[in-house]
Structure formats: structure tokens, C-alpha cells
Amino acid sequence: GMIGSDEIARMKDDVILINCARGGLYDEEALLEGLKSGKIAMAGIDVFNKEQAIDHPLLDLDNVTVTPHLGANTRESQRNIAEQAAQQAIDAAKGISYPNALNLPIRENELPDYVRPFLELIQKMGHMSAQVTKSAVRSIKVTAEGEIGDYIESLATFAAVGALSESIGDQVNYVNVEFVARERDMEILKEVGPNVSGFHNKVKIKLITQKGHVSIAGTVFDESVQRIVEIDEYDLDVEPKGNMIFFRNTDTPGVIGDVGRIIAENSLNISDFRLGRAKTGLALAVVRIDGQIDKKVLDQLSALDACIDVSYASL
Numbered sequence: 001g002m003i004g005s006d007e008i009a010r011m012k013d014d015v016i017l018i019n020c021a022r023g024g025l026y027d028e029e030a031l032l033e034g035l036k037s038g039k040i041a042m043a044g045i046d047v048f049n050k051e052q053a054i055d056h057p058l059l060d061l062d063n064v065t066v067t068p069h070l071g072a073n074t075r076e077s078q079r080n081i082a083e084q085a086a087q088q089a090i091d092a093a094k095g096i097s098y099p100n101a102l103n104l105p106i107r108e109n110e111l112p113d114y115v116r117p118f119l120e121l122i123q124k125m126g127h128m129s130a131q132v133t134k135s136a137v138r139s140i141k142v143t144a145e146g147e148i149g150d151y152i153e154s155l156a157t158f159a160a161v162g163a164l165s166e167s168i169g170d171q172v173n174y175v176n177v178e179f180v181a182r183e184r185d186m187e188i189l190k191e192v193g194p195n196v197s198g199f200h201n202k203v204k205i206k207l208i209t210q211k212g213h214v215s216i217a218g219t220v221f222d223e224s225v226q227r228i229v230e231i232d233e234y235d236l237d238v239e240p241k242g243n244m245i246f247f248r249n250t251d252t253p254g255v256i257g258d259v260g261r262i263i264a265e266n267s268l269n270i271s272d273f274r275l276g277r278a279k280t281g282l283a284l285a286v287v288r289i290d291g292q293i294d295k296k297v298l299d300q301l302s303a304l305d306a307c308i309d310v311s312y313a314s315l
Contacts, residue, residue: 126162146201149192234276
């Protein structure tokens with residue numbers, strides 16, 4: 001009886017009502033009267049208060065469509081529903097697809113195919129930046145260049161989820177991220193800028209924490225190839241995946257060799273090594289490692305004379 005005569009009277013004329021949830025949500029007598037009077041233009045009904053409703057007066061109306069209330073009452077339908085629900089949950093957890101999420105602030109069917117890899121990328125960037133800074137986030141600023149700027153709201157949502165997930169895990173999601181950010185006094189800023197970088201589309205985040213800040217920029221090339229192209233003032237070409245060491249140092253001879261030696265002495269293999277150099281005489285190396293990186297390795301790298309700072313992120 002959630003919807004009765006009073007509620008129907010407050011509705012707009014020619015309203016269309018659908019009930020495929022539970023029988024009894026609508027006062028069926030009030031629904032019948034509304035349909036007969038023309039207040040309700042049409043109704044779709046899958047469930048009734050009492051079933052089977054073979055002789056129900058609603059069935060006599062031309063402006064009523066009814067469907068059989070199967071409720072997954074066959075083995076085939078139960079199996080299909082379970083498979084669909086499981087696959088959709090997996091896709092949503094991976095950030096791939098979320099077509100049936102009613103309260104998600106993103107309409108997936110309105111997103112062009114090229115947008116999804118950018119959403120995945122910027123969530124990784126948010127997670128990476130939070131790991132590198134290792135302190136409470138005060139603000140995150142998301143900047144978009146190119147036509148991807150049309151989706152700045154979605155980009156900001158995914159970036160914030162990535163940043164907050166480092167500290168609170170799955171307590172944050174695409175639905176509650178703005179509420180969680182407000183609770184933690186974290187500001188989410190958005191900006192759409194001119195395309196001046198030379199990339200067709202580019203996204204950038206700047207994370208400000210209690211201890212400092214970091215900025216990371218990325219893009220997606222053909223066939224959904226995601227790349228980090230800038231960290232702070234350093235131009236790079238980094239695939240955002242795996243276990244990565246970020247080593248900032250004075251740009252002097254022998255540093256790369258020292259970094260490689262320490263990693264090898266700890267029985268770790270370097271799967272990728274990227275170097276960015278700045279005009280200030282500093283350099284940033286991003287080293288992807290096969291295997292887990294412990295505090296001992298980071299301490300040894302930090303002890304090098306050329307080291308300015310060292311951090312770690314895992315995606």
C-alpha cells in the first residue's frame with residue numbers, strides 16, 4: 001500500500017506506472033480507479049497482491065500490460081540470473097562495465113567506447129598517487145584536455161575512488177565517493193583545459209596531501225593502450241601496472257647502475273625501467289619489478305648519495 005489514492009492524485013496526469021518488484025506496493029483498487037479515470041495512462045504489472053490473479057479486474061483494461069511473474073522459478077532462469085549477476089559484479093569490480101547499476105552517477109550507455117579506458121586509467125592514477133604520497137588526501141584536482149573533457153564528472157569520480165581506495169579499500173565506490181570525500185574533508189576539483197600537450201586526449205590529476213603533492217598525467221593510445229606520460233615535471237612513458245619503484249635523484253653518472261645493483265642483490269628482476277629528466281638537474285626513474293618490494297629494498301635505495309626520495313606503488 002505504498003502507492004494509494006492520495007499518492008496517485010499528486011502525480012502528473014497521464015502518468016505510466018510499472019510494478020515488477022513486489023505485489024501490494026500499489027493499492028490495486030486505487031490503481032484500477034486511476035486507470036479507468038484517465039489519470040493513469042498505462043500500467044505495466046508483473047506482480048499482484050494475490051497470485052494467481054486470473055480474474056483480476058485490472059486484466060480487463062486495454063491500458064494494462066501484464067507479464068507472468070516467473071521470479072526465476074525455473075532452473076534455467078535461476079542459472080542464467082546467477083551467471084549474469086556474477087559477471088556483472090566482476091565487470092563492475094574491474095571498472096569494465098556496470099549497465100544495471102541504477103544509482104551509479106554515470107550512464108554507461110551514453111559513454112563512447114574510447115572513454116572507458118580513460119576511466120580505468122585515471123582510477124589507476126588516483127590509486128598510484130595516493131600510494132606515492134602516503135598521507136591523508138586533502139584535495140584531488142582532475143584536468144582533462146581534448147574531447148575527453150566532456151566526461152570530466154565521470155573522470156573525477158573514478159580518480160577520487162582510486163585515491164581513496166588506498167586508505168579505506170572497498171568502503172568507497174562510484175556511488176558514495178562524493179559523500180566519503182566530504183566526510184574526510186577532501187576536495188574534488190575539476191578543470192577542462194585547452195589541448196596544448198600534443199596528445200589527442202590527456203587526463204591529469206594533482207593530489208595534495210598533508211605531507212606534499214604529486215601530479216600524474218596519462219593518455220590512451222590506439223587499441224586502449226594506457227600510458228602514464230608525465231609525473232610531476234618529468235616526461236615519461238610508463239605502463240600503469242605491476243609493482244613500481246619511483247626513484248628521484250640528482251642526475252649524475254652511475255645512479256642507474258647503483259639502482260640495478262641493489263635490486264639484483266635482493267634477488268629481484270627488473271621488468272621495465274623508464275627514466276625522465278628535468279631541466280633542474282634531477283631525474284626520476286620508474287622501475288617495474290617482478291615480485292614484491294619490501295622496506296629493506298627501499299631503505300637501501302634511499303641510502304644512496306644521489307637519492308632525493310624513493311616511493312613505491314602497486315597496481
